[in-house]
Amino acid sequence: MKLYYMTGAGSLASHIALEWAGGGYEAVRMTRSRLRSPEFLVLSPMGTVPVLLDEDLCLTESVAILAHIADVYPAAGLWGGTGASGRARTLQWLAFLNSEVHKAFAPIFYPERFRFGVANADANVDDIAAVARDRVRTLLGRIESQLAGLSWLTGERSIADAYLFVMLRWALTTKIGLAEFPDLAAFLRRLHEDRGVRAALAVEERLAGVPAPGRPDVSLPAPGRGSLLAEIVGVVEYREGEGVPQELRRGAVEVVVGEADVVISWSDEQYRGQAAMPLALFTRYLGDGAIRV
Ligand SMILES: N[C@@H](CCC(=O)N[C@@H](CS)C(=O)NCC(=O)O)C(=O)O
Numbered sequence: 387m388k389l390y391y392m393t394g395a396g397s398l399a400s401h402i403a404l405e406w407a408g409g410g411y412e413a414v415r416m417t418r419s420r421l422r423s424p425e426f427l428v429l430s431p432m433g434t435v436p437v438l439l440d441e442d443l444c445l446t447e448s449v450a451i452l453a454h455i456a457d458v459y460p461a462a463g464l465w466g467g468t469g470a471s472g473r474a475r476t477l478q479w480l481a482f483l484n485s486e487v488h489k490a491f492a493p494i495f496y497p498e499r500f501r502f503g504v505a506n507a508d509a510n511v512d513d514i515a516a517v518a519r520d521r522v523r524t525l526l527g528r529i530e531s532q533l534a535g536l537s538w539l540t541g542e543r544s545i546a547d548a549y550l551f552v553m554l555r556w557a558l559t560t561k562i563g564l565a566e567f568p569d570l571a572a573f574l575r576r577l578h579e580d581r582g583v584r585a586a587l588a589v590e591e592r593l594a595g596v597p598a599p600g601r602p603d604v605s606l607p608a609p610g611r612g613s614l615l616a617e618i619v620g621v622v623e624y625r626e627g628e629g630v631p632q633e634l635r636r637g638a639v640e641v642v643v644g645e646a647d648v649v650i651s652w653s654d655e656q657y658r659g660q661a662a663m664p665l666a667l668f669t670r671y672l673g674d675g676a677i678r679v
Pocket residue numbers: 395396397421433434435436446447448449484655
C-alpha cells in the first residue's frame with residue numbers, strides 16, 4: 387500500500403493504522419503546493435490527503451481508507467472487537483470524528499474560508515476561530531464521557547482510536563487544550579507511548595535524526611542569536627498570561643532563546659502556534675528529558 391500524507395494532517399490517522407496493521411507500506415510526503423499538482427489531482431480530485439493506493443484501488447476519505455486497512459489486515463484486529471456490533475460501534479465513532487470533530491477544526495485552520503456570505507463577509511478571523519473552538523470543546527466533552535473507564539474508544543483498540551489521537555493532538559496544537567478533559571489527556575499521553583504512533587510520528591516529523599535524551603548540557607544559542615530545532619517528547623506545560631497551564635503538543639518545534647524566556651513555535655495542518663516559557667523552565671525540561679535538542 388502507498389499512503390500520501392502531509393505532516394500532522396488528518397492523514398496521520400491512516401499512517402498510524404498502517405503501522406498497527408503491520409503489513410509494510412510506503413509513505414509519500416506531500417507539501418501543500420504539491421496537493422495542487424495535476425498528477426496528484428488525478429488521485430485526489432479535491433486536492434486533499436490522505437490518499438491510499440492499493441494495487442488498482444485508489445482511495446480518498448479517511449473513513450474509507452481506515453476501513454480498508456482494517457479489512458485487509460484482519461489479524462491486527464483494527465475493527466475493535468469481533469462481529470457486527472464491534473464494527474458498527476467503531477464506525478459510529480469514526481463517523482463522529484470525521485463528520486463532526488474533524489470538520490469543527492476547519493474554521494481554526496482556515497478561518498478565511500468561512501468568511502462567505504453577506505452576513506459573514508466582515509467577520510473577524512479570530513471570532514470565527516473562537517466560535518469553532520467552543521464547538522470543538524462541546525464535541526470533546528461527548529468523547530470524554532464515552533472514554534470514562536475505558537482504555538480505548540470502543541473498549542478495544544480500533545481504527546477510531548488512531549483518528550481520535552489526531553483530533554486530540556490538534557486540540558493541543560490549536561491551544562484548545564485538554565485541561566478540562568482528563569480522560570482524553572490521559573488517552574493522548576498513553577498513545578504517545580504506543581510503538582505504531584511513535585513510528586508514524588517519527589517519519590512525519592522527520593525525527594529520526596534527533597539525538598537521544600540525556601543531553602541537558604547542550605549549549606543553547608546566545609539570546610537573540612538564531613533558533614534551534616527541538617523535539618517535545620514528554621509532558622511540557624506553558625501558560626498564556628494568567629491562564630491555566632496548557633500542554634504543548636509533542637513533536638518537532640523551533641525554539642528561539644531570549645534573555646529570560648524562550649519562544650517555542652510549531653505548525654500542524656495550516657496552524658502556526660507559538661508559546662513562551664521562562665528560560666529556567668525550558669532548561670529544566672531539557673534536564674528531565676521532556677524536551678530534546
Ligand atoms: N473528508 C476528507 C478530508 C480531507 C482533508 O480535508 N484533508 C486536509 C488535511 S486534514 C487537506 O488535505 N487539506 C488541504 C487543503 O484543503 O488545501 C477526509 O476525511 O479524508
